[in-house]
Amino acid sequence: MSRLQANLLLTFVALIWGSAFVAQNKGMADVGPLLFTGVRFLVGSAVVLPLAVLEWRRLSRQGRPLKRLDGWHIAGLGLLMTLGAVMQQVGIQYTSVTNAGFLTAVYVPLVPVLGWLLLRQVAHWSVWPAAAGCLVGAFLLSGAHQLSIGLGDLWVLGSAVPWAVHVLMVGRWADRMGAPFLVASGQFAVCGLLSLAAAGIMEPLRWTGIAAAAWPIAYTGVLSVGVAFTAQVVAQRYAHAADAAIILSSETLFAAGFGYLLLGERLNTAGLIGCGLMLACILLVQLLPLLGSLTRRRILANPS
Template sequence: MKKYIGILGLLTVAVIWGTGFVATAVALDNYTPFQILAIRFTVAFLILLGMNITKIKTISKKSFKRGSLLGVFLFLAFAFQTVGLQFTTPSKNAFLTAVNVIIVPFLGFLIFKKKVPIKGVVGSFVTLIGIALLSLTSSLGGINLGDMLTLVCAVFFALQIFVTDFFVDEEETWVLMLLQMGSAAALSWLTIFITGEGLPSIKMETVFPVLYLGIASTLIAYFLQTASQKYTTSSQAAVILSTEAFFGMLGSVLLLGEKVSINMLIGSIFIFIGILIVELDIPQFAKKQG
């Protein structure tokens, strides 16, 4: 039962994150990428701080380091994703972010020397074909800056999912969440200061998308992710969360009127086939490895 609760929680996160791509695209009309990050992480941090202010003294140095590390990965992932969204479409941004599902198993090999199964290699190759179809235009030079930045963000999202899987069994959810959001917020404000962007102007008519990102896509979604990963593995979490790509494309089509090309549809299908090859227990692959 707990496994299914975890799956349902992660699927809910995917839906929220998918709609978050649309909210981010709208927010970029009034704020810079790092202003958006600063507001969303600060909103989440302050709410969490208010809810747990009496328990702050119970946080250990070990927990502080773990939560802060997650915050660094989270900040870098969103930084590359949000900046990338300035140069590509919400649906492509969403699908390319989903490539983290392929990266997670390979992190196990690099860190723990776990053998990557044949289906992992095949699945990665199929996914790369999908990425090419999504990113390339009629010429080989068609990969744009936004696509490349989004692929980098996928690596950091994979690290965030992978490392969260290590810490959730030993740390309380609120501790990891508070420290993660706090360090991500601090890095966002530091970046604004270094780049000289200036403080964001908070107006009622422009702040709603950013508040949605802070409360729904950050506070609620990452709380659900952290809690749900107690009942799933990092690879399972990655494949479920990757469905945010579908919800991202659906949201951009329904809410922003974005047109979906044949290449994008075929590329998306290849990516999902690659994901299924990596995650599902396919008898043919099992026999070859047996």
């Protein structure tokens, strides 16, 4: 696979994730957020399971079976995914698809910030103004120009924290295990089971509701969870990391586009400014370090 093909595949992933916000919104008409999350992530786990089984057999043949600590790491990733997915799903009940898509993207600049706080990884200077700009953009987008912010906006903003920690840790642990599909299927299963257990306590469990939401569950489970996450793993083997981050952040634009086309959602002037500011910050936090690296290479190549 060429770098161009990998970038096109990542664009397809962002398209699926952006459109999934509409399906998640529609699914809430028939089932609660915990039940919806639980079922769709179990569906996603089943989609990736055949690849996970093949990977398990390969590791066994190579004498590199997963250890107990690896299982705990997968469970931890599943817990983070549960927190992020459930908080996001709850928020989608009370905010627009457009807002949810853009507010979720706060995790992009949040990842290097948490990397510095939790792992002492030194962040590029551009992270700090970009993070501040994303917060300002989020307030404009969610109605803070009217000195108010919706409950749904707060839930979706909160979901960015576990999503960011998840993004920070999943690469480290999956690379250490050498088993991306086992990690993917395992964390989806943990997320699904935890969400269903919580749904059994906090929500009514009705088969009629699941049947009524079958299409949104199938779309988000098979495509958003199973296919898209797996395609991301495959594509990022061949795509430059900066390319991948920038392309995947475009899910926010696709969410706004699908919200416009399918749900008739419209943004006012302040919302458009907020979207533009957030998108600019998301792109700059990825592009500025890359430009600095290219500049240093040119200086080293041409010292005179």
